[in-house]
Amino acid sequence: MNTTNESRRNFIKKAAIAAAGITIVPRHVLGGQGYRAPSDMLQIASIGVGGMGQSDVNNFFKSGKANIAYLCDVDAARAKNSVQNFPKAKFYTDFREMLDKEHAHIDAVSISTPDHNHAIQTLAAMQLGKHVYVQKPMAHDVWEARVLTDAAKKYKVVTQMGNQGASGDGVRQMREWIDAGLIGDLEEIYCWTDRPVWPQGISWPAQKAQVPSTLDWDKWLGTAPHTDYFDKLVPFNWRGWWPYGTGALGDMGCHNMEAPFSIYGLQYVKDVQASVGSVYVDEFKRGYFPESCPPSSYATLTFPKTAKTKGDVKVHWMDGGIQPPRPEELGPNEMFGDGGNGILFIGKKGKILADTYAANPRLLPTDKKHKEVKQKYARVEGGASGHWAQWVEGCIAGYGNMEMSSPFEIAGPLTEALLMANLAIRGSDLKIDNKYPGRGLKLLWDNDNMRVTNFDDVNQFVKRTYRPGWEVNYTF
Numbered sequence: 024m025n026t027t028n029e030s031r032r033n034f035i036k037k038a039a040i041a042a043a044g045i046t047i048v049p050r051h052v053l054g055g056q057g058y059r060a061p062s063d064m065l066q067i068a069s070i071g072v073g074g075m076g077q078s079d080v081n082n083f084f085k086s087g088k089a090n091i092a093y094l095c096d097v098d099a100a101r102a103k104n105s106v107q108n109f110p111k112a113k114f115y116t117d118f119r120e121m122l123d124k125e126h127a128h129i130d131a132v133s134i135s136t137p138d139h140n141h142a143i144q145t146l147a148a149m150q151l152g153k154h155v156y157v158q159k160p161m162a163h164d165v166w167e168a169r170v171l172t173d174a175a176k177k178y179k180v181v182t183q184m185g186n187q188g189a190s191g192d193g194v195r196q197m198r199e200w201i202d203a204g205l206i207g208d209l210e211e212i213y214c215w216t217d218r219p220v221w222p223q224g225i226s227w228p229a230q231k232a233q234v235p236s237t238l239d240w241d242k243w244l245g246t247a248p249h250t251d252y253f254d255k256l257v258p259f260n261w262r263g264w265w266p267y268g269t270g271a272l273g274d275m276g277c278h279n280m281e282a283p284f285s286i287y288g289l290q291y292v293k294d295v296q297a298s299v300g301s302v303y304v305d306e307f308k309r310g311y312f313p314e315s316c317p318p319s320s321y322a323t324l325t326f327p328k329t330a331k332t333k334g335d336v337k338v339h340w341m342d343g344g345i346q347p348p349r350p351e352e353l354g355p356n357e358m359f360g361d362g363g364n365g366i367l368f369i370g371k372k373g374k375i376l377a378d379t380y381a382a383n384p385r386l387l388p389t390d391k392k393h394k395e396v397k398q399k400y401a402r403v404e405g406g407a408s409g410h411w412a413q414w415v416e417g418c419i420a421g422y423g424n425m426e427m428s429s430p431f432e433i434a435g436p437l438t439e440a441l442l443m444a445n446l447a448i449r450g451s452d453l454k455i456d457n458k459y460p461g462r463g464l465k466l467l468w469d470n471d472n473m474r475v476t477n478f479d480d481v482n483q484f485v486k487r488t489y490r491p492g493w494e495v496n497y498t499f
Contacts, residue, residue, distance in 0.1 A: 065418050068093035068125065068153075069133040070118045070144050073101025074258055075158055076135030079185065080105055082411035083133065083156075089415045092128065095121045100237035101258055116239055118144050126151045131418045134158065135185070139267045140245040142167035143495050149178045154418040156411070158185040159277035160269055161434050165442045166473060166486035170497045172435025179422040184434035186277040187410035188380025190403040194282045197368070197375055197384045201286055201331070203396045205386060206370030209332050212283045215341040216275040216379075217363030223263040223270065223343075224302040224318035226310070228253040246493040263316050269445060270316030271342035275379075276441040279366055281429070282381040283338055284437045288329045292440050296465040297322040297447035300343055311454050319343020320451075322444035340444055350374055352387035380407055403428060443468060450481040 065088055069080050072094045083089040095115040096102035106114055115121035122129075132148035134141055134157040142162045148155050149171075161184045162168040175182045188194065200206070231251035234240045240252050247266045262268035283289060300319030304310040319342060326336040339347065347367060349359050352374060359365060361378035368375040373393075377384040386393045403409045410428060417425040443466075450461030466475045475481050489495060 064088060064090040065415050066090050066092045066128060066130045067133060068095065068121060068129045068131075069105070069135070070095045070121075071134060071136035071158075072096045072105035073098060073103075074135070075185070076133075077105050079133050079135050079156070079158070079411065080109070082408075083415055084109075086412035086415040088412075088419060093121055093125055097239040097242040098235070098237055098257065100235065117242060119147070122147055122151060126153070129153055131155065131181075131415075136245075137243075137261050137267050138163045138269050138273060139247050142171060143246055143493060145171055146174055146495060146497060149174045149180050152178055152180065154181040154414075154422075156183045156185065156414050159434075160184075160273045160438045160441060161431065162438055162442070163269060163273075164484065164486055165439050165446070167495060168435050168438040168442060169473060170495065170499075172431045172439075173499055174497065175431040175435075181414065181417045181420075181422055181425075181427065182431040182434070183410070183414040183417070183427050184277065184429040184431070184438070185410075186281050186380075186429055186434070187407045188278050188382065189281050189285065189428040189433075190405075190410035190413055191380055191382060191407035192402050193377055193381040193384045194285060195400040195402060197282060197377065197381065198286045199396050199399045200375060200384075200386065201368070201370075202399065203394070205373055205394060205396070206368060206375060207372030208370060209287065209336065210369045210371060211337045211339065212369070213339045213341070213347040213365075213367040214276070214279040214283070215346050215360070215365055216271055216279060217344050218271040218275050218342060219263055219316070219318070221260045221263045223316045224300065224310070224312060225263075225315050226312050227314050230254070244490065246489045246495065248490055265314055265316060265449070268316070269442065270320075270448070272320065272322070272340060272441050272444055272448070275342070275364065276340060276444070277434070277437060278380050279364060280338065280340065280441065281437060282366055282377065283336075283368075284440075285433060287331050287336060289326045289336060289338075289440070290329075290436045291326070291470045292443045292468050293325045293327055293335065294465050294467050295322060295324045295443050295447045296463075297444060297451050298462075299448055299451045311452075313452070313454070317343075317448065317452055319345055320448045321345055322447055324440055324444055326440075338440075340441075350376070350387055354389070357389065382407070446475065446481050446484055449484050450475075450478055453480060455480060 091109040094112045131154035232254040234252045299317035302310045322340045364379040366377040374387040
C-alpha cells in the first residue's frame with residue numbers, strides 16, 4: 024500500500040509538471056497561425072491616457088502585439104474613454120504606486136503627460152528596466168533631456184519619442200535627395216509653426232478656480248511648484264505656462280526640426296539667439312509676464328559642422344505666425360509649407376520645402392523636372408502611422424536589435440536644442456532691475472558643463488528646482 028501510494032503521488036507530481044510545461048508553450052503553435060498568446064504580447068503600462076495619451080494607447084493596441092495592462096491618470100474624466108476601451112486594464116491615479124506594485128508584470132511604459140512630469144516618470148520606468156515611449160518634448164529642461172539620453176544607454180532600454188513624423192516617408196525621401204546632392208552644399212534651414220493656439224503672453228490669473236472634482240491637483244502638479252488651480256489650465260492651456268509647458272517650440276519643434284536633425288546628423292548647439300513678440304498692457308507700457316511663454320518668437324541656432332556639411336549649420340525657428348520670406352522659386356499661388364507650418368532647406372544648388380511632420384516634400388521649383396533618385400532608405404511600415412507599432416516591435420526584439428525612428432540618442436539632442444532655444448527666448452524676456460539684459464545677446468553654450476557662459480542669469484532655467492518629494496535624481 025505504501026509503495027502504491029508513493030507511486031501514485033509521483034505520478035500526480037510528474038503529471039502536474041508536464042501539464043505546467045504544456046501551458047508555457049506559445050499557444051499560437053498549438054492554435055494555428057494568426058493567434059498570439061498573452062505571453063507573447065508586450066505588456067504596456069500607460070501614464071496619462073486622455074487626449075494624446077488615449078491616441079497613443081489605441082495605436083499601441085492596433086499593432087496587434089501589445090496588451091494594455093495598466094492605465095494611470097490623475098484625471099478620471101480624461102481617462103474615462105481609455106478605461107472603457109480597456110476594461111481589463113488595472114487603473115491607478117499615481118504612477119509611483121503603479122510602478123511599485125506592478126513592475127514585475129510590465130514590459131514597457133508609455134508617458135503622455137504634461138511636459139513638466141515627463142522626466143520623472145520616464146526615468147522611473149527606465150530605472151526599473153522598462154522600455155519607454157514618451158510624448159514630445161521628452162523633457163521640460165535641458166538637464167532633464169541630457170539625463171534621459173544617458174539613462175537610455177545606461178539601462179539598455181528601447182526608447183521612442185512621440186514625434187511620429189520621424190517614421191514618415193517624407194524625411195527619408197528628403198534624405199535621399201540631399202545625399203544625392205540635389206540641393207548642393209547646405210546654406211541654412213528654416214522651420215516654423217502658426218502655434219500657439221492656446222493663451223501665451225498673459226499675466227498669471229489672479230482668480231483661482233475650483234479644482235475639477237475628477238482631478239487630483241497635487242499629483243497633476245507633480246514636480247512643479249504648488250499653486251492654486253485656475254480656470255481652463257487643464258487639459259490643454261498648460262502648454263503656455265513655463266512651470267508646466269515649453270510653449271509652441273516644445274510642442275511643434277520636435278515635429279518640424281526632426282528632419283534637419285536626422286538628415287544632417289545634428290547634435291548639440293554651439294550658440295543660440297532669439298527675439299520675442301511684445302505684449303502691451305496699455306498704449307505705452309510693455310507687459311512683463313515671467314510665467315507665460317511669449318505670443319511669438321524667432322530663434323536662430325548654430326550647430327557644429329557635421330559629416331554632411333562644409334561648415335556650421337544654422338537653423339531658424341519661428342512661431343506665432345512668423346514665417347521666413349517665400350522662396351523665389353515658389354509660385355505666387357503655391358502653398359508655403361502647409362499654410363501654417365513648414366520646413367525649408369536651402370542649398371547652393373536648390374531648395375526643398377515640406378509640410379508639418381516633414382510630409383509632402385517637394386523640390387523647388389515644383390514645375391521643374393528634377394533628377395530621379397533611387398530609394399536608398401527603408402521605409403517604416405505604415406509611415407508616420409507606423410511610429411507606435413515600430414516601438415512595440417522594437418521592445419519585443421530587445422535593446423539594440425531593431426532601429427527606431429526617434430530613439431533618445433536622436434530625440435535627446437533634438438529636445439536639448441529646442442530647450443536651448445527656449446533659454447534664449449526666456450533670456451530675451453527676462454526682466455532684471457527694470458531692464459532686459461538678455462535681449463539681443465547670442466548665448467554661448469558650454470555643452471560639457473551644460474552652462475551658458477556669457478549670461479549667467481539664464482542658467483537658472485537649465486535645471487529647475489523641483490517641488491520637495493518630486494525631485495528627479497540622477498548621477499551621470
